[in-house]
Amino acid sequence: MRTLARGRGRFVIAGTAILASIGLLAGCTGTGAEEEDVVDQGTSVEENAESGDTVVIGFSGPAADHGWLGAINSGAQAAAESFDDVELRVAEGTNDANAQIAAVETFINDGVDAIVLLPTDGAALTEVAIEAMQAGIPVINVDREFSSPFAARTTILGDNYGMGVSAGTYICEQVGDNPDAVVAEIAGIDSLPLTQDRSQGFEDALSDCGLEVSARVAADFTVAGGEAAASQLLAANPQIDAIWNHDDDQGIGVLAAIESSGRDEFIMMGGAGSRNAMEAIQADDSVLKATVIYPSTQAADGIALARLIAQQKTVGDLVTPSVPNRVVLDAPVVTKDNVEEFIDLSFES
Incomplete structure (x- = not known):
């Protein structure tokens, strides 16, 4: 095989x-x-x-x-x-x-x-x-x-919508017991349907535990764009409980901005499943605690x-003797507990 x-x-x-x-x-x-x-x-x-x-x-x-x-x-x-x-x-x-x-x-x-x-x-x-x-x-x-x-x-x-659902569900599990939790979102390119689907799934999942997106900025899937968007977000919001960043490539810039700010009162979740994100999750020495897979x-x-x-x-x-006309892959959450199962599927940023 x-x-x-x-x-x-x-x-x-x-x-x-x-x-x-x-x-x-x-x-x-x-x-x-x-x-x-x-x-x-x-x-x-x-x-x-x-x-x-x-x-x-x-x-x-x-x-x-x-x-x-x-x-x-x-x-x-x-x-x-x-x-x-x-x-x-x-x-x-x-x-x-x-x-x-x-x-x-x-x-x-x-x-x-x-x-x-x-x-x-x-x-x-x-x-x-x-x-x-x-x-x-x-x-x-x-x-x-x-x-x-x-x-x-x-x-x-x-599954872009499913990515948002997975991200929102994870954040609900982490901070959902606080009805006043400030949840922030760093999206990708807002004009793309995939970004819109991810944001909608995130919003829908958060609503199930009584939370909503309190602050949102959009980047452009690049390191520089992620750093600029995160700097803007942090400056405008003195207290944050959780952040979902849609893309692990732009997440390199997001984490750089967070480190420069000296902020660590929140947890962060990534998206897509890069190797550097999984290694950071594995090390458990930053605010990045999870990512959600978008299969490469x-x-x-x-x-x-x-x-x-x-x-x-x-x-x-x-059973049906065919090849399906449509295949939608799942969007699992990767945490420190299961990162070993997924790290070989990660990609280099």
């Missing part, structure tokens, strides 16, 4: 880790006739693990100007290397939608067997993804959704599912 390094198999689908087999019920006649399957279970875990016809997969993502995106790219390549029947063609990462469209058009012209695409802009890449689908090339959409259901065979997403394994999952689709195989642990 081929797998990437993972923590107790929570959400990595790379290699054949997703393909744990389930036995299916079999029926027989009352006269002792030979047993026969009730349903066609598709391909088994053993069949999926076997080498098949070589499939050529095109992969395109944004520029790796962020630790999480770097991990997305390296994860896709590691997943492809774990199979001896996958040839991966990687387009140069770009934040220019037109350049990414051109890369996908090249994949189409080359007649690849499947495309795994994390679009720099889902709406802008929708038309070319539809073009690929119409050419008979299955598209696996990662992280940022297209604006049409016809643009992808399968979509793999992290999504493109690796995409490679594994693209291989199954291109080889006309199915997910071996589903």
Whole structure:
């Protein structure tokens, strides 16, 4: 069985880790006739693990100007290397939608067997993804959704709303017994739907324990932006009980601002799951006590599912003989108590 390094198999689908087999019920006649399957279970875990016809997969993502995106790219390549029947063609990462469209058009012209695409802009890449689908090339959409259901065979997403729920639930557990607790939020880029989803989930979870966001600032997923936003937040709020920072990369700047301020009366929670955040949680020597995972394994999952689709195989642990059209990964909370389970899945900021 081929797998990437993972923590107790929570959400990595790379290699054949997703393909744990389930036995299916079999029926027989009352006269002792030979047993026969009730349903066609598709391909088994053993069949999926076997080498098949070589499939050529095109992969395109944004520029790796962020630790999480770097991990997305390296994860896709590691997943492809774990199979001896996958040839991966990687387009140069770009934040220019037109350049990414051109890369996908090249994949189409080359007649690849499947495309795994994390679009720099889902709406802008929708038309070319539809073009690929119409050419008979299955598209696996990662992280940022297209604006049409016809643009992808399968979509793999992290759970942004779930991140907010997980963060809010953790903070409720820590300070919820204080109805006057001051809860602060350092968001990412406010114009992005993912930021809006995270904030909504956070607000909804806090409301369940009678808390609300008392102070909120937005950053830009960068170290400098995180430091500036945190400095603003701390200056405006002399007392804080808990902070949720949406992104561990910008969290480096957030922690720098906190250290400069000399403040430590609050707990802080991060987001995404970087290695430096997990190491700080492990050391337990700062205000950072937890983070919530936003899987950087999504493109690796995409490679594994693209291989199954291109080889006309199915997910071996589903009764329905298919590959799902939509996969939403979970958003677990990492604390000092369970960090060992997740640290191998962390990414470098």
